[in-house]
Amino acid sequence: MLSKMWRQRFNINELRNCSSDFPFTRELFEDLSKLGIAVIGCMCFVTLVICLIFLEELCFLIRHDPDWRNVRRKLWLLGLYPVFGFCCIVAVIVPRSSQLNDLISAVYLSICLVQFMRLMILYFGGEVKMLVTLSSVDIPLQSPPIACCLCCLPRKSMTRSRLNWIKGLVWQVALLRPVFTFTSAVLWSNGQYNPHLLTIDSPYTYIVSINGISTLLAMYGLIMVFRMAKLHLTRVNITHKFACLQLMLVFSNLQPVIISFIGSSGLIKCQGSISTEAKTEMLSHLLLLAEVFLLSIYARWHYRRKHEWTDSDTDESLR
Template identity: 25%
Template sequence: MNNLVNISHPSCFQKPPLALDIIVHLDMFGIILYAVLTLMATVSMLVYIEECAYIYRKVKTPKKTAIVWVNGAAPIIATMSCLGMWIPRATMFTDMTGATYFAIVVYKFLVLMLEECGGDEEFLKRCGKQKLRISTGPCCCCCPCLPHVAITRRTLFLLKLGCFQFAVLKMVFTILSIILWTNDNYNVADMEITGAAIWINPFVGILTIIALWPVAIMFVHLRSILQSQRIIPKYAMYQLVLILSQLQSAIINILAMNGTIACTPPYSSQARGYLMSQQLLILEMFIITLVTRLLYRRHYDPLPPADLYQDDNDQNAKFIQQTEAEESIP
């Protein structure tokens, strides 16, 4: 019976409430919850600012630029979620801002892995005689028959281009969506064929998959080389931010649009779904910010120089072993 009352309430069919309306309707539990989540978002940003100051003093360019961008993913998303929690009518803009920032982070994480190797030239010098396995997720993990690709300047350029296109085009589509929204042509909940969202969002999803593929290829190739740089937990945190900020939010919003999440005045079903997603993200990004601080705020020792003759040494060792084995046969 309560569900029927909630569904028939006028606020279930209205726009999200204003910030002042939220403050008026908060009970004691709501006040404590909003205060704690706001404190978490604030601490996340303060930790990030302190970490940026440390990295700018201790790390050389251009590695420090990549580290600062990658580290900013969790606190920026937490801050945008906090703003969206307090100002529900700005949710579309806060979500787009966080997603646009993460699109840049995807490219910067690829750059970070290369800088951990010493830069593009050092990477080519160290891995130039090897080959890349491209049968990785999210595009081709089910295609192990794909040939391995030689590591060249052209290959490296294509990998960077695959990530860079997402950073640029995501920003372009974000601006386009805002322009269409001002003209009442863009609505996230409008799934009709005539709506702009049904065309823009799937295309952005395809661009996302294309951009994640080069990062996965490079990580698979460098995870053993960069093990001393703790690249595996760094990549895990990067993937966790991706899953929580994109997949988790998408699932909650789909459930809200289908009416699975009940309307609770002054929030409609969709606005309540956004609120739940934002509150979860603040808590999750706060934890990730603390973990990434442990991973990145440290003394950075360069990798040992690449042995240009390692392949020849390995072949000579195999030849010697084979010769000794043949001589030992009576």
């Protein structure tokens, strides 16, 4: 009785008849309703607005920020939104390219984690001045997302070797993510990389696990430095800038997993040549694109500052 009710509720027989292939662009627009086409058209306009916002920020920073190192790192971080926006809209219009676009945006996000770390060091005036400023501050080892519950961890003061250790936690993601992205792209082209197949013999299971651990370690190192530095960098809105990066990380990693779970439960139906997996990916990218648009406005408000002080006498390593 319960099995019959479950089938009626989620229409499982219908789902089994759906193709698991992603449609071509022509097939997609043939099966989409007028409302669906209108939504995609609106999101194309939103993507254009995100790119225009970035160009305006580029012109503003070049005119008002004399420190090119500061400008370069800010542009890396502000470029996160047009890159994600462009990848999302391309993944919607060309469903068969969704995995490639996800891999590209993931690599860019991992680079932005490193750039934010370098930006914080630059705000202090370099590593030497950062170490002097933070020498009396204990390293918050009990930080999320890894060690927030480990109260037994000892207190350690900041030294150059420990700073290098923390930097290594952050920079390893920029090294490992491109390697695994290339591996994923090769497996995907050979039909062996399937994000909707979580099994013990699926390469996707191991790649996504390693990438997840790498990202958590990078965030752990970044959060430790941020918690030590935030009281000294209030003048540059460091809390809001870090919030932009954190929200982008949550939206791009956690949200697709939730939507994929909803799709696999049968709540998202196939439509003509648009399979359940393809429709799930479309909804995930459209929602992420809307969130990227809001975050781009939020980031613009906190990065677009005329008088953001940085010490001119910085370490040579930051040049």
